[in-house]
Amino acid sequence: MQYPEPISKLIEGFMRLPGIGPKTAARLAFYVLDMKEEDVFDFGKALVNAKRELTHCSICQHITDTDPCRICEDQTRDRSVICVVQDSKDVIAMEKMQEFRGQYHVLHGAISPVDGIGPEDIHIPDLIKRLQDETVQELIVATNPNIEGEATAMYISRLVKPTGIKVSRIAHGLPVGGDLEYADEVTLSKAIEGRQEL
Amino acid sequence: MHIEQLTYENYRNYAKTDLTFDHNVNVIIGENAQGKTNLLEAIYVLAMTKSHRTAKDKELIRWEEPFAKIQGQIKKRTGPLHLEVVFSSQGKKVKLNRLEQERISQYIGALNIVMFAPEDLRLVKGSPKERRRFIDMEMGQISPIYLYHLSQYHKILKQRNRLLKDAYSKSFDDAMLDVLTAQLIPEAAQVIRKRYDFLNKLQVWANDIHEQISRGLEHLKIEYVPSAEVSNSMNLSTLEEKLQEQFNSVIDQEKRRATTLVGPHRDDLRFIVNDKNVQTYGSQGQQRTVALSLKLAEIELIHEQVKEYPILLLDDVLSELDDHRQSHLLSTIQGKVQTFVTTTSVDGIDHKTLNEAELFRVENGEVVKKK
Numbered sequence: 001m002q003y004p005e006p007i008s009k010l011i012e013g014f015m016r017l018p019g020i021g022p023k024t025a026a027r028l029a030f031y032v033l034d035m036k037e038e039d040v041f042d043f044g045k046a047l048v049n050a051k052r053e054l055t056h057c058s059i060c061q062h063i064t065d066t067d068p069c070r071i072c073e074d075q076t077r078d079r080s081v082i083c084v085v086q087d088s089k090d091v092i093a094m095e096k097m098q099e100f101r102g103q104y105h106v107l108h109g110a111i112s113p114v115d116g117i118g119p120e121d122i123h124i125p126d127l128i129k130r131l132q133d134e135t136v137q138e139l140i141v142a143t144n145p146n147i148e149g150e151a152t153a154m155y156i157s158r159l160v161k162p163t164g165i166k167v168s169r170i171a172h173g174l175p176v177g178g179d180l181e182y183a184d185e186v187t188l189s190k191a192i193e194g195r196q197e198l
Numbered sequence: 199m200h201i202e203q204l205t206y207e208n209y210r211n212y213a214k215t216d217l218t219f220d221h222n223v224n225v226i227i228g229e230n231a232q233g234k235t236n237l238l239e240a241i242y243v244l245a246m247t248k249s250h251r252t253a254k255d256k257e258l259i260r261w262e263e264p265f266a267k268i269q270g271q272i273k274k275r276t277g278p279l280h281l282e283v284v285f286s287s288q289g290k291k292v293k294l295n296r297l298e299q300e301r302i303s304q305y306i307g308a309l310n311i312v313m314f315a316p317e318d319l320r321l322v323k324g325s326p327k328e329r330r331r332f333i334d335m336e337m338g339q340i341s342p343i344y345l346y347h348l349s350q351y352h353k354i355l356k357q358r359n360r361l362l363k364d365a366y367s368k369s370f371d372d373a374m375l376d377v378l379t380a381q382l383i384p385e386a387a388q389v390i391r392k393r394y395d396f397l398n399k400l401q402v403w404a405n406d407i408h409e410q411i412s413r414g415l416e417h418l419k420i421e422y423v424p425s426a427e428v429s430n431s432m433n434l435s436t437l438e439e440k441l442q443e444q445f446n447s448v449i450d451q452e453k454r455r456a457t458t459l460v461g462p463h464r465d466d467l468r469f470i471v472n473d474k475n476v477q478t479y480g481s482q483g484q485q486r487t488v489a490l491s492l493k494l495a496e497i498e499l500i501h502e503q504v505k506e507y508p509i510l511l512l513d514d515v516l517s518e519l520d521d522h523r524q525s526h527l528l529s530t531i532q533g534k535v536q537t538f539v540t541t542t543s544v545d546g547i548d549h550k551t552l553n554e555a556e557l558f559r560v561e562n563g564e565v566v567k568k569k
């Protein structure tokens with residue numbers, strides 16, 4: 001079907017979002033056309049601002065509007081443990097469960113030669129730098145329990161082990177091949193309890 | 199198990215088909231290029247979620263149509279079961295009792311089939327790839343855990359091969375290769391161990407059947423030919439140790455050739471009849487008998503494992519077998535294995551079987567029951 005250019009551009013925009021196919025994108029686009037102009041304007045501004053005003057924390061790489069982020073700034077948190085996760089949304093999932101009181105390190109990805117992603121592409125050098133400070137004594141690797149996440153965990157473990165820092169991997173309750181994001185909170189907290197040394 | 203009802207839509211050269219089966223032997227008859235193999239293939243796809251003759255799912259969708267859908271109502275020892283497979287531009291979806299399954303390995307095995315098609319005569323003579331495909335397909339049906347390890351293995355292998363392609367670049371990281379090797383080894387050991395176990399069992403049935411078909415003159419042995427120095431007697435941890443040793447010794451060669459050189463993806467099967475390798479020394483007839491023995495052995499093995507006979511699909515092969523082999527095949531299925539046979543003519547098919555069979559005539563994507 002041939003749409004006028006502004007509409008097809010909007011449809012294309014929606015299709016870049018995860019889980020949205022051409023049909024849904026078209027439905028959303030036509031919905032937007034029927035919205036009040038000020039609502040559309042607010043929505044557009046929210047999109048742009050979220051992108052502009054959020055950066056990655058210079059310490060942990062979590063998305064934040066202040067640098068360092070609130071978690072890194074929080075003096076009451078335990079600075080001897082760092083939990084390594086793949087995505088910022090994993091930090092949010094962990095924080096919701098309110099069990100973990102240490103620091104985070106967000107990789108923004110996992111090692112995958114097939115996708116051209118190596119260790120230096122996912123903030124592993126930054127992590128190693130953070131470990132040079134004596135305060136860190138334990139690393140919990142909470143990358144996704146799929147092949148890329150496991151490889152990333154093994155790689156980090158091999159790198160860090162010789163420094164004497166304890167490295168553990170969350171172990172139980174997570175569906176094999178699944179994403180951390182989909183695990184419910186109960187399974188997540190079990191996973192943290194049952195962590196194993198790598 | 200039995201297929202009671204088979205329906206498909208926008209599949210191959212069929213618009214819409216709805217068939218019920220209440221006989222053990224079903225003969226599908228028609229001229230060339232009318233859709234006989236397509237019908238058998240539909241049953242195969244319903245069981246395996248992919249075709250036996252193409253790797254491209256898209257080819258299953260009727261030309262100019264957006265999707266293809268195959269459904270089956272199955273009667274099993276454990277109760278009725280409804281299966282559904284849909285192919286579209288968004289990929290494939292599978293449902294068990296109308297419930298979508300996220301992983302294919304949860305679906306495969308619900309319906310067990312054994313197919314014998316002209317291509318299977320190549321099992322002995324063809325490339326190692328075809329023999330690996332044979333063993334993977336057969337094992338996948340009875341062991342979801344095998345399928346799981348095999349797919350993990352292939353995913354890691356793909357990563358490792360990709361990494362090896364950059365072995366001579368500046369950024370190449372040996373620690374990363376070690377990690378992928380360490381990840382690959384336990385999966386490789388699982389796949390190899392399970393293949394040995396499967397072949398040990400298949401061997402017993404296959405030899406038994408082969409001796410019967412050859413009137414006691416020939417003995418059949420199936421050998422696993424591993425690319426690594428491993429053997430049937432090794433347990434998982436020994437297999438892992440051996441594989442690690444092998445990887446250590448081929449690492450430079452792997453970097454040079456930019457690919458993984460040991461592991462189940464390079465293993466093969468060998469068929470020995472009376473102490474001679476049939477692949478090199480066997481006559482055409484002997485190779486055909488080996489292929490038949492293997493297929494009949496599979497039927498028995500599936501029965502042993504899942505306590506139920508699979509469905510047998512015979513595409514164009516009945517007329518290719520001589521009377522003796524044909525009657526052996528037919529006596530095996532007699533009254534216990536639901537069978538679908540395609541043929542261009544009923545000449546050359548055993549009369550008794552034909553009398554008990556239900557006939558379906560296929561013409562240009564239409565199926566009519568004849569009695």
Ligand SMILES: Nc1ncnc2c1ncn2[C@@H]1O[C@H](COP(=O)(O)OP(=O)(O)OP(=O)(O)O)[C@@H](O)[C@H]1O
Nearest residue numbers: 210211230231232233234235236257258259260261
């Ligand atoms: N995706 C498709 N859409 C429409 N028609 C298709 C599609 N794929 C295959 N066909 C047609 O299906 C027919 C082949 O059917 P099939 O392979 O079942 O033949 P057959 O009856 O087994 O013949 P033979 O006796 O030669 O083996 C061909 O005419 C082919 O063009």
Ligand SMILES: [Mg+2]
Nearest residue numbers: 234235236514
């Ligand atoms: Mg055919």
Ligand SMILES: [Zn+2]
Nearest residue numbers: 057060069072
């Ligand atoms: Zn931070």
